[in-house]
Amino acid sequence: MRCGFCLPVCPTFKETGIEAESPRGRISLMKAAVDGIMEPGISFEDQMNHCLGCRACEPACPADVKYGQLIEQARDAVETHTKQHRWWIRGVRKMVFKELFPSQQKMRLLGSGMHFYKKSGLQSVVRKTGVVGLFSKQLSDMEKILPDASGKGITQLLGTFIPAKGEKIATVGMFRGCLMDVMFTQTNIKTVKLLSEAGFDVVIPETQNCCGALHAHSGESDQAKMLAKNNIRAFQEAGVDFIVSNAGGCGAILVEYDHLLHDEPEWKEAADWFAKRVKDISTILVEKGRPLQFADSESATTSxxxxxxxxxxxxxxxxxxxxxxxxxxxxxxxxxxxxxxxxxxxxxxxxxxxxxxxxxxxxxxxxxxxxxxxxxxxxxxxxxxxxxxxxxxxxxxxxxxxxxxxxxxxxxxxxxxxx
Ligand code: SF4
Ligand code: SF4
Known part of the structure; x- marks a missing residue:
């Protein structure tokens, strides 16, 4: 089918009006690469990289085309095709994907560095000199909204078990995330406390790691699979009823670990076990939790x-x-x-x-x-x-x-x- 129902919901098509910037156009390019009509080279890579991976095209598609799976395979193909040409990019990718993200210890070091940057006065000096803007306007903009990072993650601050308030409903495992845990530590803490208020015992397995989403979306599927297997082991050992994520980007790959590991039959049962337990924080609070009570602010005169x-x-x-x-x-x-x-x-x-x-x-x-x-x-x-x-x-x-x-x-x- 080439109905085009996906076109009006695609942000890159809406911005450009160009067929190649639409889901249908990208699928045609993928087919051309598979059929040998075009090489999955630089121009193919550019087109694939323009896709946000937002997957708005999937619910719009009457034929249930799994676009997310197609784009991941396309990016994997690009990586394999271009590997030998880009040694310096390979160096950066190796450092980010294989050394930084999989190690929570290194992520905490990054958090400590960011904490020092903000609190030591270095940030004010950098801003006054405008040095970041010399490299990139985007980096300079992003620098302005850096969150209050921390060198300590949630388990250093709360431990690995937080009991339910009142009668226990179930035991949930908290997926803390790699960046989330050092850049939004307080959000992780409040997520766990909300779960406790709603009647859940919360376990935070220390051996969990990055979800692998960035890896899977960047053509590093082997690394993504390795991270997924480690997470499955960590949460199975914790014996949880549900696995809670507070980051949509992480939750979406956690819920698809069964697909990520679909070509490894020995992992099928464990991946299914994991994927069907994953819930977003709002979903588990509404579907399974004890209703939360919210305070009416007596001082508030307006809504x-x-x-x-x-x-x-x-x-x-x-x-x-x-x-x-x-x-x-x-x-x-x-x-x-x-x-x-x-x-x-x-x-x-x-x-x-x-x-x-x-x-x-x-x-x-x-x-x-x-x-x-x-x-x-x-x-x-x-x-x-x-x-x-x-x-x-x-x-x-x-x-x-x-x-x-x-x-x-x-x-x-x-x-x-x-x-
Ligand atoms: S995932 Fe890519 S192709 Fe699909 S709607 Fe988003 S930007 Fe468009
Ligand atoms: S991906 Fe789905 S919605 Fe888009 S053109 Fe193909 S069949 Fe139609």
Whole structure:
């Protein structure tokens, strides 16, 4: 089928109107490469890299084309084809994909470095000199919204077991994430405390590692599989009933570990066990948790306007866009305002806003028109990448002080009645 129903929902097609920038166009290019009509070389690679991987094309497709699986295979093919030509890129990739991300110890070192950069005064010096801007405008913009990183992750601060408040409903395993755990440590802590308030014993297996999403999306499927197997072992040993993620980007690959390991039959049972237990924080709170009680702020005379930006992966892969909205509507003194096209990608898409800054900024500008129209005080998201991208948009549009981008776990925990 080449119906084109996927075209109007594709952010890169919407921006360019070019067939090759659409899901249908990219699938045609993949087919041409498979049929030997074109080489999976640089121009093919560029076209594949322009894709955000947001997967908005999947729910729109009447033929149930698994575009996410196709793009991962295409990127794997590009990596294999171009490996011998790019020694310096290989060096950087090896350091990032094989040494930094798989090691939580190294991620904590990175967190310590970022913490020092912000707190030592070095950040002010760097900003005054404008040295980052000499390298890249995008890096300079991103530097402005660096979160408060930490050299300590959640298990260093809370331990590996947090009991349920009141009667226990189930035992959940917390997927802490690699970057999430050092760049948004407080969000992880509040996620665990929300789970405890809702009646869950929370286990945080120390031996878990990065989910492998960046690897799988960048043509490093062998490394992604290795990380997946390690996570499956860690959570099976912990004997949990559910596995909770608070980052849509991570959750979407965790829920597809069965597909990632589909060509390794000896892993089938374990991968199925894992994949069917994965839930986003909002989904498990709504579906399985004891209802949270939210405080009505007695001092508040007016209601707070709140809007929500979907995480593409939470919406299109985990099918979890409703529970977050439901929870936000339950919070006292909140008026929930639905944003136009809230389900459309914000341009963050993992590291897309670093690797494809032009398109990412174009998409962000379109998104900000809809964000600003909500006149909300809080812009809530469920993924760290979206959160940073929204902070960047708010900063660029001079909305700082009027509007704040927050993760849903932070927003809910700050307003829940604690027992
Ligand atoms: S994943 Fe997103 S950007 Fe890529 S083709 Fe599908 S809709 Fe377009
Ligand atoms: S991917 Fe699906 S929606 Fe898009 S052209 Fe093909 S069949 Fe139609």
């Amino acid at each position: 707070t306007r709140v809007t929500y930006q979907d995480s593409c992966h939470l919406r299109n892969v985990m099918k979890g866009s409703n529970p977050s909205r439901q929870l936000l509507k339950e919070v006292g003194n909140v008026t929930f305002v639905e944003m136009k096209d809230a389900g459309s990608c914000c341009g963050s898409a993992g590291i897309y806003n670093v690797t494809q800054p032009e398109m990412a900024n174009q998409i962000l500008e379109g998104k900000m028109v809809n964000v600003n129209a909500t006149e909300a005080s809080y812009l809530v998201t469920s993924n760290p990448g979206c959160l940073l991208q929204m902070k960047l948009g708010i900063d660029k549009h001079g909305q700082k002080g009027k509007m704040e981008a927050v993760h849903i776990a932070d927003f809910l925990y700050d307003r829940v009645v604690k027992h």
